[in-house]
Amino acid sequence: MEAQVRDYGFSPAQQDEIWRRWREGQSFSLIGRALGAPMQHARRFLYQSGGVRLAPQARSERHLSGSEREEISRGIAAGESARQLAKRLGRSPSTVSREIARNGGRDRYRAATADAAAYGRGRRPKQAKLAQRPALRVLVEVKLALCWSPEQNAGWLRRQFPGDASMQISHEAIYLSLYDPRRRQATDRSLTQRLRSGRPMRRPKLARRPTGRGIIRGMVSITDRPAEVEDRKVPGHWEGDLVMGTRPSAVATLVERTSRYTAIVALPDGIKAEQVPASHQEPPRHPAPTATNAHLGPWPGDS
Template sequence: MGRPGRKRRLALEDEYWKLMASGVGTVEACRRLGIARTTGYYWRSHRGGLARTVRAEDSRSGRYLSLLERERIAVLRGQGCSMREIARRLGRAPSTISRELGRNMRDGDNDVYQAGLAHARAREQARRQRRSIFARDEQLRAVVQDKLRLQWSPEQIAAWLKTEHPARPDWHVCHETIYQGLYFGGSRGLTRQLARNLRTGRGLRLRRRRPQSRRPRFSAHARTIDERPTVVLARQRVGDFEGDLILGRHGQSAIGTLVDRTTRYLRLVHVPEQRRGEDFAAALASAVEDLPRIARRTLTWDQGAEMARHDLLAELFDEGVYFAYPGSPWQRGTNENTNGLLRQYFPKRANLRDYSISDLRRVEHLLNNRPRKILSWATPAAAFAAQLTR
């Protein structure tokens, strides 16, 4: 059997992207379509991991005129209705009708609006591949690529272009345009290899699950951050902790982090090799059991599997254990910032099992006794102690 022709190949690729959009993985999609796994990987790589754009004739959003609307325009135009009257009857902006008629009532059409011809033109225009701004403007492409080589983020580059070149509005591209130029490679004008200079270093864009599609991890009832006492938001008392794990190389090892929202006082949790619910709950309990009751009011964590037995920790925190929503790290911003500081001592590529409990206590001491601008240059340890004596 010979190789499939170009049309057959394009049809297969369309089916592949439809399966990917429905949540099917690359391997399974290739199996269903009867193509080699390497073919699917090639299609993904060629498009930077981004789904193929759905063809205009397959799916039209409400912002575009439909064939039925164009037919109504033709009838109303033939009855002598004004553009504003046509717009009112169709529920469209007058400018939309004006542009539609301006595009499709030309001298060659004898000043007659033909709905079918106008619709065919619109579909053809939507299918047409447009050259990106980086493919058209070599100077802009060179400037953007120079900044990418300096490891600037696309958002920084977009802001810099507007600031440094106010008289060049055609250069005022948004950061998403730069991302598209990188991940689509040659078809969008930028060098694909420069994607490695981004902070993530990813050569492909990853599809992410929507938070509401994620399955709950806990069998015991878990209270969300919305149920947390409002006084926690004020940061006026001690004992409201945020927590998370920092992971080591390939996610095979971890250290638990606990930080007080008000004083930034830190406690580190030596995580057992098996991060099962009961084992982790015991490790976390041993890390905070020496704190006075007034310093153990609430705990806010993400929905990690390590907290599957959060019910075992309920008695340790007088006002309860709460969970941020999936994919919402900003709801634990104090903890996220602290985790960034900890990476100075626990690099991402390290095996965190190599650090003993005494190593964790040493890092705790260093950070708790480091002056912090947020505390008016007081140390977290001093601020924590001062709060306990109030």
């Protein structure tokens, strides 16, 4: 059954714009503001398709057209061979031969019937593999219920059934069976809750654009630190991190990169603390590991 898609008041051009912005990783709020529409409308429009765009069926230029099939039908009636027809159409002789053979042969070939059959064969998506193979579907659903990712699922099936293609499936096909509304009957869609993300719809592959929330002001990237910090040969360089508890509680950790000495700093204001007190920026109390003291083992805080 063909999936029914509601437009939620968006014109075809706006729908294209929604999908373009979604692929770029924009949030629902950004998409709604850009189109001057409520955020909920953009979210519902994308949610109904599971984040997978339902592309309309289109004919490839590589395939025979209706007019070419008419020429084949007339050529058969005139007694032309497949090679003669192929030369006139600019096609491969094997293409014309297969076209005639799959549509009743030279005695029963009809252009309109052949064109309708080709359109039917080209309809997408075809029945999902999980719907065709109940045994495969059971295995996939069991592993998904155990919180296996589709990638783990596909890899395990390849190892379990190395010579049986009917019992193998790609991770992409599993994702589409879960999210694509045209394939959802192939498996239990509630299993999306057992995926690592737990999302009810598929996200674009591109990273989400920052919206201002959760962005550290004045952040300096770790790639910008000097080379002497990277090689751990010069003592005195500290590396900090924030360990979150139940909001808003948090503690800071400070690690001296040469000795690996670790200090845990209490933050009375939790995640709202502006900075770590300067009194904790003290030199390490342990010497840096050398050839003479390496046997002493790891310093406190080493993993």
